[in-house]
Amino acid sequence: MSQPPNDVSERRTQLTRVLKKQHARLARKVEGLKRDLAEAELASELRRAGETLLTYVKQVPPRATEVTLPDPSNQEHNLSIVLDPMVSAQVNAARYFKRAAKAERGLKEVPPRLRAVEADVHALAVLLARVAALEEGASDNALIDDGALDGDLESALASLSEMQRGGLVPKRVRAQTDANDAGSAAARAAKPKPLPGALLGKGRERVPARLMPRRLKTREGWDVLIGRSNEGNDYVTHHLARSEDYWFHVHGSPGSHVVLRRGKGANEPSKATIDEVSAWAAFYSQARTAGKVPVIVTRKKYVRKPRKGPPGLAVCTNEKTVIVRPVEPPRESLADFVEPDQAEPEQ
Template identity: 30%
Template sequence: MHTNYYFLRQLAPALDLQLAGLRFVECFSQDRDEVVLVFAQAKGRLNYYKPFYIKATLRPDFSGLLFPERVQRARTNSIDLFEEVINPVRAHEQDQLASNVAEEVTANRPGRAVVGVRFFLNERCLAILLEDQYTLLFKFFGNRPNLLAFHGNAVIELFNQKLASDQQLVLDAFDRPIDQSWEAFVQAGFEYRKLFPTFGRVVNEWISQQKAGLEEKIGPHEEWEIIQQTLQRLEQPRYYLTRLDHRPTLSLVPIGDIQREFDDSIEAANRFFISYNGLNVFEREKGDLLRLLEKRRKRAESLIEVNLQRMIDREEGASHEEIGHILMANLHDIPKGPGAKSPETVTLVDFYRDQPITIRLKPDLSPQKNAENYYRKAKNEKLEADYLTAQVTAREEEIIRLDQQKADLEAIQTLKELRRYTKQHNLLGDQPGKGINEDGTIQLFKEVTVDNFRILIGRNARNNDLLTQKYAYKDDLWLHARDVAGSHVIIKHQAGKPFPKNVIERAAELAAWYSKRRTDSLCPVIVTPKKFVRKPKGLAEGQVIVEKESSILVVPKE
């Protein structure tokens, strides 16, 4: 997308020069996600010359600006927008003029004059300022882009009416000052992304490449120098039309497979817009599949690393069986609390390694019962060890398979062959929804279907509340990873049908995956009908109280 904050910073002054001396004379839409703005030296409402066009595409999956030489407006299926902003007749003039006179004045007014173009500090927005304190603001927030009209500080009209919360936005609140000094970098624990949230995916990838290109491991000062050099590039850039992650990208840094370079931001925006939207169905689907395979490969590599570290930790530390033996051999040395209970921790001699060992105990159990508890855990250790070994082997085999599938996809040249291969190898598989419905609307929740049962997954704490409180009914099944933060998961009830065991297990795997226990070997998951879940006043977002529950032990799985 070319709605990157740093690109908008460069685009604003370029547009300011283009729009100087022009008026906002027309605005219309011929497509649900597209709006055209016309600026010109106007003689009258519909009598103007030297027009400058801005075509904005504002889809959840793509937002951008095009500045075409001309736009042919269709005679049908187009609608005028932002009439109040275009019409310069003041309210008090309307009161003073008879209706027929007011219409004549309106028809001959030349549209509101452009006062300037501005960006907003650390925010992906671009505003065209008009006379009489009117403002047109392009908002490029993730999958919620929109065009808003302000009068003063207040919203008076939206292009996308479905984004109702945009009505509450305040123009003066868009600037977002952030301390981006060295001192703030230190205070943030040398996590530069906290200071520069507007860098985005491309710039962060560039910084990673610069760090990786150095021969030695760098420290905070060297990383800070790279960040400052990157900022200089972003403030005085060239523009690169490149291919990154198998799709056209407009970058302010030289990265990826560079196709063209530009000095002019408007020309760069046009070329990128045309390149991105000019992709055919085959190119889009092939790029999506290649990105999906690469994402799965990175996940497999990460899981191998996690599981190998767990295996190393297990070998270096005492096993549960050994801890049980150590406790039983030292029962007389463990201090007794009230009722012959145990302390929370005890330090004893590990006679296997001839060194001290600190053992965690459950205070409500006696030392002997604690030893028995460790013996019970030991029975699962062999299973867990076998599981970890199997996981590493499976992920290694998965990487080999993914690499082969990627090579196969690269060689495919037709859409028919691509779709046949995708189906034969089940590349899309049992994946949660991407957040966008086929009609372009945004899905509220991640969704998976198993044996015709719908499984809904909350996206964050607020979304969890929405799912549990508004979209779940008493007979739905509610799941959540035990004792950790994570997504609420709902299996929708079907009248007269019990919940199949395999559906419950699949939903539990998802609840485990979308939680802080994602990397655990096994995860306990709460399962209960929604009617036993309530949210008293005063609880934080996403927090609930479960009054009756059972649990299931599963392997976290996406």
């Protein structure tokens, strides 16, 4: 039984308020980690300061607040080193070595932490932007129903700690099976009947039909998989796609995850095929009515799901952007569903 419109609107407002606070917290954390990284990048300078103090320990005046000494690795270059006048040169050197060791650890530990938190910030920013876009499209007294968005908000809330939730209790949300389906009535009429379920790899677990993607063939014969929902996008990207497959997604708008299967070997799709699949990715998105659309293209190995991100969210690196006009795939490109065990999902 669906909730009354006023209840849905109030719940969405409550969720948005909590997630905005979490976004601000994470943004502050990003700034803190960037400061830590800046300190970490000084590791070599800190170690050189410690080594210089020990090399010229007898030349350091007592109670000095700063000393200028020759660089042991380049005698023509001097180093100015700040000191604590209350301790000896040896103790100051030990402190520099300690800071250098901490900075060296930071060079290994901070970057992955920073990338993870930045991904979380981006995930929340995208989610909050979807809320803002929905509100802008609503009239003063109207509520636009978006079950997929509300489900993603609930999922984001569930990923927070009890303290971060601000007293809100996550609700169980039925998965939206067509959240990113941007196909026309003609495409829906032409699509093959979904399988009731399929085996996952060589195991016994059955994959729900709602996760199964569209399967298409390009003019040059390349297999293409297109997610039908947020959960289906996760399945296509993180279970069916191989690391060297090409991954497509419209830039800056919600849309389907699209995967071009490369198969095995050094075979590469042509530019015409990349453009063709990019146009399909633009069509299966909320930007399908735009004239020209930027589409991200990268290898699947550069795509990952943000920690605690909602279903269907992904971040990528090493991408290039293709500008295309959205094109609905022709009827002859539609193929039967692929069994996941035939698709050789990565384990």
